[in-house]
Amino acid sequence: MKRAHWCMLGAAIGLASGQAVASGFSVSYQSVSAMGSAYAGAGVLAENASNQWFNPATLAALDSTEFSVPLHQVWVDTRFKTDDDGRFLGVIPQAGTGPGDFDDVDPFVGSLFLAVPINDTMTFGLSVVSPFGTKIEYEDGWGNAYVTPPPPGGLGPVTAGDFYALESDLQTININPSLALQVTERLNLGVGLNYQKLDADIRNAATRLEGDDEAFGWNLGLTFQADDNNQFGVAYRSNLDYEVEGDITFSQAGAALSSLSGNPVAPGSYAGTADIELPASLQLSYAGNLSDRTQLLLGVEWTEWSSLDALVVESPALAFNPTEEFDWNNTVRYSLGARHDLNGSTVIRFGVAKEDSTQGTDNRSAISPDSDRTWVTLGAGFQPADNMTIDVGYAHIFVDDADINRTDKGAQLKGTYELDADVIGAQMSYRF
Numbered sequence: 001m002k003r004a005h006w007c008m009l010g011a012a013i014g015l016a017s018g019q020a021v022a023s024g025f026s027v028s029y030q031s032v033s034a035m036g037s038a039y040a041g042a043g044v045l046a047e048n049a050s051n052q053w054f055n056p057a058t059l060a061a062l063d064s065t066e067f068s069v070p071l072h073q074v075w076v077d078t079r080f081k082t083d084d085d086g087r088f089l090g091v092i093p094q095a096g097t098g099p100g101d102f103d104d105v106d107p108f109v110g111s112l113f114l115a116v117p118i119n120d121t122m123t124f125g126l127s128v129v130s131p132f133g134t135k136i137e138y139e140d141g142w143g144n145a146y147v148t149p150p151p152p153g154g155l156g157p158v159t160a161g162d163f164y165a166l167e168s169d170l171q172t173i174n175i176n177p178s179l180a181l182q183v184t185e186r187l188n189l190g191v192g193l194n195y196q197k198l199d200a201d202i203r204n205a206a207t208r209l210e211g212d213d214e215a216f217g218w219n220l221g222l223t224f225q226a227d228d229n230n231q232f233g234v235a236y237r238s239n240l241d242y243e244v245e246g247d248i249t250f251s252q253a254g255a256a257l258s259s260l261s262g263n264p265v266a267p268g269s270y271a272g273t274a275d276i277e278l279p280a281s282l283q284l285s286y287a288g289n290l291s292d293r294t295q296l297l298l299g300v301e302w303t304e305w306s307s308l309d310a311l312v313v314e315s316p317a318l319a320f321n322p323t324e325e326f327d328w329n330n331t332v333r334y335s336l337g338a339r340h341d342l343n344g345s346t347v348i349r350f351g352v353a354k355e356d357s358t359q360g361t362d363n364r365s366a367i368s369p370d371s372d373r374t375w376v377t378l379g380a381g382f383q384p385a386d387n388m389t390i391d392v393g394y395a396h397i398f399v400d401d402a403d404i405n406r407t408d409k410g411a412q413l414k415g416t417y418e419l420d421a422d423v424i425g426a427q428m429s430y431r432f
Contacts, residue, residue: 036379
């Protein structure tokens with residue numbers, strides 16, 4: 001049967017899973033060459049086949065069959081510092097701090113791109129990427145600690161974090177065929193269709209939510225060369241709507257919590273349905289020639305995370321609808337970069353980017369904690385043969401400390417996440 005994960009959505013990871021360290025559930029690691037300039041100008045350049053992900057119209061500038069394989073290794077450093085003034089059900093004061101924190105998760109992320117010119121003005125493209133996802137594993141006993149009455153009147157000793165998240169594994173695979181058309185010497189158009197598979201497994205001390213589903217969407221874009229020195233790109237990706245079926249499993253602790261809240265549920269698994277919407281996005285790109293060898297790159301990407309307001313599980317076997325509130329904010333990423341051609345066969349890149357958080361203190365998600373972040377990136381491209389390019393890149397992601405204060409699970413989770421990440425990548429592009 002189809003299985004759905006309710007408490008969260010999103011997804012992630014091409015060859016392996018990992019914490020996204022991006023807005024919401026976004027995964028930004030699709031192109032190593034684009035990462036080198038912090039994704040500035042990614043939707044107007046046509047350095048290789050991977051640029052089609054940012055704007056399908058870039059395919060029209062490629063004049064030979066080409067495939068690109070980007071690989072990223074991500075190291076995420078995440079810590080949680082617990083405050084000392086939490087309360088259980090608003091009454092029982094905190095008794096200390098749990099011994100748990102995070103288990104290390106170092107994701108490896110891969111993508112695949114293909115471009116095939118059909119004739120002088122039309123090019124076919126195909127991308128296989130993971131645009132959304134997260135993977136986080138907590139140690140047992142993390143967050144604010146409480147001593148409650150023993151069952152059945154209470155839960156005994158508990159730590160709040162365990163009831164918000166113990167393990168999050170959300171993945172998507174997106175297959176995106178595209179077609180680009182050179183309309184004039186200065187104007188290119190592109191359009192694509194998207195098939196996306198979502199797979200999720202979310203576990204906390206009370207429930208486990210498992211499931212998968214499929215959805216379809218579309219994307220389109222254009223590039224315009226205003227003159228010999230200035231190029232612009234605009235691209236849009238539609239939202240993806242999932243209607244999933246799956247299971248929600250209540251543990252003994254989850255059943256006890258449901259009884260305390262006045263909606264008793266016996267331990268076990270229950271079938272249900274839920275609607276999930278992954279966000280639409282709009283990307284603006286600019287590339288300007290400062291000289292024959294140097295380009296200034298700019299980028300702005302807007303993502304409509306406000307469409308993810310709440311996740312409601314409907315099950316005829318339950319007397320209530322388990323609900324996870326999101327109420328996330330739309331986000332914008334601003335990128336500035338440069339690209340310099342050293343000698344015709346070697347390119348160096350650098351960039352900086354500032355990205356908003358989807359979340360605040362009262363709606364921060366333990367399943368995928370998110371905060372404002374700044375990217376600093378370096379990259380280079382080499383041409384060891386006429387038909388091959390190798391790109392390498394490095395990014396350090398500075399993430400602002402992120403406070404959380406949640407009480408919707410009964411046990412107050414109050415403290416601060418401290419996150420940062422390092423990413424290295426390598427990409428081979430081969431032309432036939």
